[in-house]
Amino acid sequence: MKRAPLFDLENHAEFVQRHIGPTPKQQQEMAQTIGYESMDALIDDTVPDSIRRTMDLPSAQTEQAVIARLREIASKNVVNRSFIGTGYHNTYTPQVIQRNVLENPGWYTAYTPYQPEISQGRLEALLTYQQMVMDLTGMELANASMLDEGTAAAEAMTLLQRVNKKNRSNTFLIADNCHPQTIAVIQTRAEALGIDVQIGDPAALLADTEAFGLLVQYPGTDGAVTDIAPMIEQAHSRNTLVTIATDLLALTLLPAPGALGADVVVGNSQRFGVPMGFGGPHAAFFATRDAYKRSTPGRIIGVSVDRAGNQALRMAMQTREQHIRREKATSNICTAQALLAIMAAFYAMYHGPQGLRRIAERTHTLTNVLASALTDAGLAPDNSSWFDTLTISVGTRQAEIIARALELGMNLRILGDDKLSVALDETTSIADVRDLVAAFTGSDAADAAALETSCAHSGIPDASARDVDYLQHPLFNEYHSETEMLRYMRRLESKDIALNRAMIPLGSCTMKLNATTEMLAVTWPEFGALHPFAPVDQTQGYRELLAELDTMLLECTGYDAISMQPNAGSQGEYAGLLAIRRYHESRGDHQRNVCLIPSSAHGTNPASAALAGMKVVIVECDNLGNVDMADLTAKAERHTDDLAAIMVTYPSTHGVFEESIVELCEIIHSHGGQVYVDGANLNALVGLAAPGKFGADVSHLNLHKTFCIPHGGGGPGMGPIGVGKHLQPFLPTNPVAPVPGLPETNDVVSATPYGSASILPISWAYIALMGGEGLTQATKVAILSANYIAYRLQDHFPILYTGTSGRVAHECIIDMRPIKEASGITEEDVAKRLIDYGFHAPTMSFPVAGTLMVEPTESESLAELDRFCDALITIREEIRAVEDGRLSSDSNPLANAPHTVNEVTASDWPHAYTREQAAYPVTSLRMDKYWPPVNRVDNVYGDRNLFCACPAIDSWREETEEA
Structure with a gap:
């Protein structure tokens, strides 16, 4: 009898269960708690049949295989010494900053x-x-x-x-x-x-x-x-x-x-x-x-x-x-x-004003040395003044100079057919200057000592010299030792809540795991040290990664082409609408400038439409939070001659899978418009449905949401757009480094051809680690977790919108308005009270005023989901205590939240509730307690008395001592 293998030699899905919080057994239990036999039964009852599809991506790879493949890709990039400039320069990232900020989840996983x-x-x-x-x-x-x-x-x-x-x-x-x-x-x-x-x-x-x-x-x-x-x-x-x-x-x-x-x-x-x-x-x-x-x-x-x-x-x-x-x-x-x-x-701060001055003076001095040496060789710079950049007319010698520079491992900026430009930076050495002289002249330069003494004059006119009249605040003068810098950054980090501390349940923001393996390649020099305008043959690794990521994202979304240029979701919206605009113009429909936008849309949607030169017309939503199809039909007919597009978020901003999305697309197309599906909620679609397959023409993809690029405390973001084949010719390009296959006259929405390229390996790694089945499973668990939270909270808080099955998509909205009416407690009070429990608040008052929108994502464990639900249920009991008079309406833990350690330990305690209730409303907080550094911030005061510079250092010292 053939024996079954002890384990599956081909199963590489181990990472999937590292990314997804609930175990398979817990997923089953959660589904049954809600009332379904399985998670798949919940999905079948939640996601409309009309949009369902399967996805064909390779199977999951191991973390070791992904790292090895990224190393292979990175090795195909050539990291030359860059003297191209144009706003981009080599720099030294101080290791204390690289390790403790750029590579530290306490900084990079925090939200805006x-x-x-x-x-x-x-x-x-x-x-x-x-x-x-x-x-x-x-x-x-x-x-x-x-x-x-x-x-x-x-x-x-x-x-x-x-x-x-x-x-x-x-x-x-x-x-x-x-x-x-x-x-x-x-x-x-x-x-x-x-x-x-x-x-x-x-x-x-x-x-x-x-x-x-x-x-x-x-x-x-x-x-x-x-x-x-x-x-x-x-x-x-x-x-x-x-x-x-x-x-x-x-x-x-x-x-x-x-x-x-x-x-x-x-x-x-x-x-x-x-x-x-x-x-x-x-x-x-x-x-x-x-x-x-x-x-x-x-x-x-x-x-x-x-x-x-x-x-x-x-x-x-x-x-x-x-x-x-x-x-x-x-x-x-x-x-x-x-x-x-x-x-x-x-x-x-680390360098301070004098340190920065030394870096600038050294860079400038080396530029002076280079200018002097080139002048002595008969190649005087065209610009008679400079800081770090020289432009030299070289005539017919341009090609041979470029060839010599490349042989020496240097990239120069090419200007027309007869000029070259050289930009120096803090990493430039006197040996680099010697190599530059050799590249330009074709002969060895003088030795370093001779070069340094040959400098004729400064490139900065005396009248343009500046004193060190900047960065005099003590913050720029007290942290030059690594010890002090390290401790200062640690103090700041400890004041905040990031994903390495607790769940961040923000609706529409998808705060999921940013796995360490996904982040590794960002700081590799093969990805980090390349100039955006480096020669094409030096960036083959990047181009291979871009091509593979394109293929992955196209399969995830069902589109035909991708542009990686937009470096934020808002820029993706703008780029997508510009592509629609150019498409209409190419057909002679210059009058098509109306953009229909549902009243529930993200605020960036109408702002982007206005930037793209479109007129915004609002479409109403019905009582269930869906697009009002009668109003949509009427407005599409009214604007049949000038309709450019509709911008719609799917699942809806209200967290619901609208049954009418296919019909919506058909209506817009029948009136000559294009359908823009906002990709903010794509985490509820990947593997189950694809905008490019159910009727959409373009979407931006928030890689910093669905595809694991971290939010970075408010950025970076990345918002590439996927488009149908008919819009591909209108994607953005770049005047310095044109995007292959596109007209060089196309629009330009960001300064570089591929936006924030160095963070793209994160999304590539995420997809490779998860594989097609893992990505689909992640989507299902995201929907399961949102419905689990909605189920656990429904007897305590009204859940505002659900689909026809009574279920939500990947997020749920808690309606605080009736509770406020009964108790006076607002959604802001609940948001601030959650801080006392160690949680970042859900999205507040969006898309509906007086609500809290919760999105758990697939990465949060069942224990963390329950901890969050338990916190909200306990808070609801505190609200009931206010409602029935057990807690004062004007002195209660919610109205005064959050509570600082200074307040709780002060000799004076003026509140009607206990210190214990303020600080330790649930027992688990005694094991691990986050203490907010400040009480509730006065927003009105801050706007009426706008002050946006660093206050006197004494105030910072006082706060540090008190903390």
């Missing part, structure tokens, strides 16, 4: 700081980033980072148009010394908004053209350092406002643009310790005048006070701006680059 009480650590780091940018740019206000320099410049253009009341021209000027990718991003944004862009010499443009704004690069893309003060004065004399795109390291030596009169200053903080990563993620910066604070895009971290009157930080003004102002929002940006901004801020 919408709940400030459990975000004080990263808010402090982001406030420091703002202070750094304000100091170096000389501006009065800075936000907490942007997606990239090109996007920041485009946002500056629209801000200047909003705030320039003296010049209502529709023209924007761009100096021809700006980086080409920045120009292209602005041109795409301007065309959709009907703004006329003119490019040329700024002085000539200003003399002849009425314009609301001007963009100038300082130093220029060719490296030239010019006195921009006269140009700014000329612009202001014609009521033209000025944006300066600049380099933070250069500003340690050059006059601050703000001191010279700039209205907005933008740029990229990448060279402050963040790897190039083939294009990202990097934190761009945006600084402006205080007078423009109400129009500033993105997030601003501000100083407020908590319930006890102590200093506390929060996101000011724009906390959920898109959800409030929708198509009238200042921008569609929802995520930022928080993790990278934090790294840049810590880099500035």
Whole structure:
């Protein structure tokens, strides 16, 4: 008799059960608790038959096999010494920052700081980033980072148009010394908004053209350092406002643009310790005048006070701006680059003003040496002034110089047919300079000592020299030893709740496991050290990974083509709508500009539609939370001649699988429109249904949700778009490194061709580790877990929306409105009380005011799901105590939540309930207790008294001592 094997030699699904929280036995028990024989029976009763499909992906691989394959892919990238510049530079990431921030789940798994009480650590780091940018740019206000320099410049253009009341021209000027990718991003944004862009010499443009704004690069893309003060004065004399795109390291030596009169200053903080990563993620910066604070895009971290009157930080003004102002929002940006901004801020703290100055001076000195050596060889730079970049006319010798440079392992920037540009950085050595001279001249350069003594002059004019008048706050001067830096970062980390501490049950945000194996490759130099415009033959590993990830995502979504360029979900929305716009234009349907959007949609949807030049028409939802099909039909018919698209989230923003989604797609198509399915809730579809198969034409894919790229405390995100074959010709490209197979005249939505490329190995690894069956299982468990929570809570809280089967999709909405009516307790009170139990709150008041939206994901164990449900049930009992008078309506644990250790241990206890009830409402907290560093933050105070710079250091010291 043949013996059965003791184990399956081909079963590589071990990782699947490391990613999925509940065990198979627990999944069965959870399904039976809800009332089903099995999880599959629940899925059959929840997901409409009309959209069901199977997915054909390879089986799961082991973690060891995935790492080996990634090593093989990475080995195909060639890491040359990069001198390409254009806003991207080699840099040294201090190891204390790399290991304890970039590679630390306490930092990278945290969510956007919408709940400030459990975000004080990263808010402090982001406030420091703002202070750094304000100091170096000389501006009065800075936000907490942007997606990239090109996007920041485009946002500056629209801000200047909003705030320039003296010049209502529709023209924007761009100096021809700006980086080409920045120009292209602005041109795409301007065309959709009907703004006329003119490019040329700024002085000539200003003399002849009425314009609301001007963009100038300082130093220029060719490296030239010019006195921009006269140009700014000329612009202001014609009521033209000025944006300066600049380099933070250069500003340690050059006059601050703000001191010279700039209205907005933008740029990229990448060279402050963040790897190039083939294009990202990097934190761009945006600084402006205080007078423009109400129009500033993105997030601003501000100083407020908590319930006890102590200093506390929060996101000011724009906390959920898109959800409030929708198509009238200042921008569609929802995520930022928080993790990278934090790294840049810590880099500035670690080096301090003198350390940064030394890095800049050394870089500049080596550039002076190179300029002198090239001049002696008859190759004097075209730019007579510089910080770190030289442009040299080489005539017919261009090809041979490039060949010699490549042979020496160096990449130069190619400009036209007869010029080359060289950008130096903090990693450049005198040996590199010798090699550069050899590449340009074809002969060995002088030895290092001779080169260093041959420098003729500085490339920075004396009139442009800057004193060390920046970064004087003690935060930038007290943490230069690794011991102190390490302890400071640890203190900040301990203030926050991230996924390494507890479940983060945010609806519509999909906070799942970001496995260590998935994260490994991000910091490998073969992925991290490549310039986004490196030669194609040096990036074969990346291109292989991109091709494989394309194939994986196309199978997951049912589409025909993918663009990896959008570096946030909001940018994916924008890119998808632009593709729809171009498709209609290609057919002569220029009048199609109406975008239908359900009233329940994410606020970024109408904001993105407005940015894409579309007119938003709202479609109502019915009492069950579904799109009102009668209203949809009526509005589609009314706009049959000018309908461009509908944007719909599926499953719906209300957490329901709508039965009518196929009919909805058919109605829109019958009236000539395209269907955009927002990919925010794709975690409920993968393996079960695919937008590209049930009628959608385009979706953005939140890789930082469904496909495991971590949220990074507020960013990075990644929002590639999947499209049908008919939209593929209209995907975005790049002017410097065109995307193969696309017209070079296509739109450009991000500064680099593949967005934040260095984090794409995370999603590749996740899919490879899970395999097709594992991904499908994950989707099923996500739906099971949401329904389990809804079932456990339904006798205590109203569950707002369910499908026809009475079930929810991957998230459920708790309706607090009737409870508030009966008790006075609000959804905010419950959210803050959950902090006392050690939980991040669910999504608050979205998509319906007065509610809490819960999404558990598949990664949370049954024990954690039960702990969360037990916390909410206990909180409901506290609410009942308020309702029947056992707890005071104005002095109860919910109204005063969260409670700090200082409050609980103070000699004075003014509350009507006990300290024990405040701090230890359930016994398990005595084993592991999270203490919030502040009491409830006063949002109104923070907006009325906006202060977004680092307060005096004494206040920080006092808080640290008290904690």
